[in-house]
Ligand code: IPE
């Protein structure tokens with residue numbers, strides 16, 4: 207993209223963290239007479255493009271909702287196809303690190319994945335740690351699961367009473383600031399168990415664009431909308 211265009215939407219410290227609910231892959235494919243799996247494959251390409259672009263405009267943390275704790279309810283063939291795409295991403299993430307320029311961190315309950323996959327996730331994390339933009343990829347992620355996990359970690363440490371700060375510090379996103387802007391594509395107006403704790407004072411942007419069609423123009427519109435909001439955090 208043009209340097210001038212890039213400058214046009216450079217962000218400042220007010221917008222450090224954008225989170226995306228990447229929704230609409232299945233409908234995008236169905237509209238084209240294709241199986242839902244095709245939408246996931248194209249959506250994966252969009253994900254790399256969008257996250258690179260967010261880094262380019264100066265966002266320091268991007269979080270994407272890739273697979274929820276509830277998405278296991280989908281037909282086996284679809285789940286298998288999504289996991290295959292995820293495995294391919296893991297295989298190429300190290301090679302593509304210089305191109306994508308993001309520090310890849312996986313968030314969610316990883317205990318469900320076999321040890322070799324978890325090892326790959328840790329390797330990608332360590333080997334991309336030098337890039338300034340953090341990309342949190344939420345897989346087997348659920349906001350409620352995350353809070354329960356945080357509280358159980360505190361109980362295991364012997365705590366009998368917990369504070370907000372302690373819960374925040376045990377979330378999967380403990381290394382990241384709270385999201386400033388949550389963008390959901392695909393037209394649904396809900397959180398679907400995403401960042402429940404962290405979204406307390408986030409701004410929301412919902413659009414009808416289906417995730418595979420997500421691009422620079424829509425991100426620009428989301429960012430512009432964000433800068434028109436007055437965040438009061440309960441003050442006046
Ligand atoms: C989002 O797209 C991707 C995942 C949940 C893995 P969907 O697969 O939910 O697509 P729609 O919402 O059915 O169109």
Ligand code: IPE
Pocket residue numbers: 227228229230271272273274277394396398
């Ligand atoms: C939310 O999308 C989960 C992800 C984008 C990974 P869903 O398609 O699963 O959400 P619902 O079922 O419409 O609420």
Ligand code: MG
Pocket residue numbers: 229230231392
């Ligand atoms: Mg959906």
